[in-house]
Amino acid sequence: MSEWEVRMSTSKGLPYFFNTQTKQSSWEAPSGLTPEQINQLPGAKQYLSKEGGGGANAGKVRASHLLVKHRDSRRPSSWKENNITRSKEEAIDILRQYQAEINGSPEKFAELASIHSDCSSHSNGGDLGWFSRGQMQKPFEDAAYGLEVGAMSDIISTDSGVHLVLRTG
Numbered sequence: 001m002s003e004w005e006v007r008m009s010t011s012k013g014l015p016y017f018f019n020t021q022t023k024q025s026s027w028e029a030p031s032g033l034t035p036e037q038i039n040q041l042p043g044a045k046q047y048l049s050k051e052g053g054g055g056a057n058a059g060k061v062r063a064s065h066l067l068v069k070h071r072d073s074r075r076p077s078s079w080k081e082n083n084i085t086r087s088k089e090e091a092i093d094i095l096r097q098y099q100a101e102i103n104g105s106p107e108k109f110a111e112l113a114s115i116h117s118d119c120s121s122h123s124n125g126g127d128l129g130w131f132s133r134g135q136m137q138k139p140f141e142d143a144a145y146g147l148e149v150g151a152m153s154d155i156i157s158t159d160s161g162v163h164l165v166l167r168t169g
């Protein structure tokens, strides 16, 4: 863990993770590090400050999600299924299975989101990019802003369906 540090990409205005030994770099926090360990990395305080650092993303957070829609969703249709008829309870049961399979792994999260998420962001491994308060439905915003970078929410519910949220920036 000691060989990782957080640096700022001047071209993108985004923090990234750099391994000083292998010279590997990654936008996503290295897997296997706890949110506490991530926040103790050199550069974390400066570039991962709670809400997007001092740059273009000041006050913003970055998150990915895995959405399972149900028949009461605002738009009960997705790239996967034209007419979604499952109940909310069934959607929660399905998401619990994904949650267990993810088991805290950001790589697994992105893999399952790309296959199973009912949001068009599935093509991005669930990545929604950076957003500020006031942009997303409130329960989603509160979950994302309430997470440390690298942490995952429990199941949350919005008008779109039920979600798992992973904060990535």
Ligand SMILES: Cn1nc(-c2ccccc2)cc1C(=O)N[C@H](Cc1nc2ccccc2[nH]1)C(=O)O
Pocket (backbone or CB within 6 Å): 065, 067, 075, 118, 119, 120, 121, 122, 124, 127, 128, 129, 136, 137, 140, 158, 160
């Ligand atoms: C907010 N958003 N960003 C994307 C997105 C982002 C990056 C790349 C592709 C799509 C899709 C969406 C979106 O609203 N998708 C909806 C589902 C949905 N509802 C949401 C509520 C809160 C956060 C994300 C959500 N995604 C849909 O596809 O029916």
